[in-house]
Amino acid sequence: MLYSDLKGRKLVDTTSADTVGKVDGFLLDPATRSVVALEFKKTDHGSVVAWSDLTAVGADAVTVGGVSVVVEPDDRLADLATKDGTVLKKRVLSDAGEDLGSVHDIDLDPESGALLQLIVGEKKHRVSIAGSRLLGVGSYAVVVAHE
Structure with missing residues (x-):
């Protein structure tokens, strides 16, 4: 699933069927090479949900089993949310010093x-x-x- 397809999806609480936010970003942990949390906007409860607290990431919505999992980032997640932690639009360099372009998605x-x-x-020249x-x-x- 491309992040660009996920951005803007509604966050739905399955216990109440209420929309509690919209996907606005992600927190990538380079050590585990995984998205460890999604960031949300337009929520009254917090700004992130740990990936492990998501019920599902579906074609139309992201679901959680209750709003209590929508929280403010702890220190670890806050560090990943800084400019240093973001990957979109950054240059990609190989460890051999080759400039491969910028991260689009x-x-x-x-x-x-x-x-x-x-x-x-x-x-016109995207590579994976x-x-x-x-x-x-x-x-x-x-x-x-x-490579």
């Missing part, structure tokens, strides 16, 4: 949140880089292992 597993691919480059190649994310660039 990510492809993630809707079940586990695992990073499947980084989608890199301009519209396996998520397993991700080495780190910094303030300037995303670094991936050379």
Whole structure:
């Protein structure tokens, strides 16, 4: 599932059938190469939900079993939410020093949140880089292992 397809989806509480927010971002942990939380806007309860607290990531909505899982980020998640932790629009460099373009999107597993691919480059020249190649994310660039 592409993040660009997920952005803007409603967050629905399955216990009340209420919409409690909209997907506005994601928190990627480079160490585990996975999305560990989704960020939400337009919610009265907090701004993030840990991936493990999601009931489902479906074609039309993201669901949770109650609003209590919509929280403010703890220290670990807050660190991932900083400019250093974001990957979209950042340069992608190989560990051999090759500039591969900029991150346009990510492809993630809707079940586990695992990073499947980084989608890199301009519209006509996009390439996919396996998520397993991700080495780190910094303030300037995303670094991936050379092929």
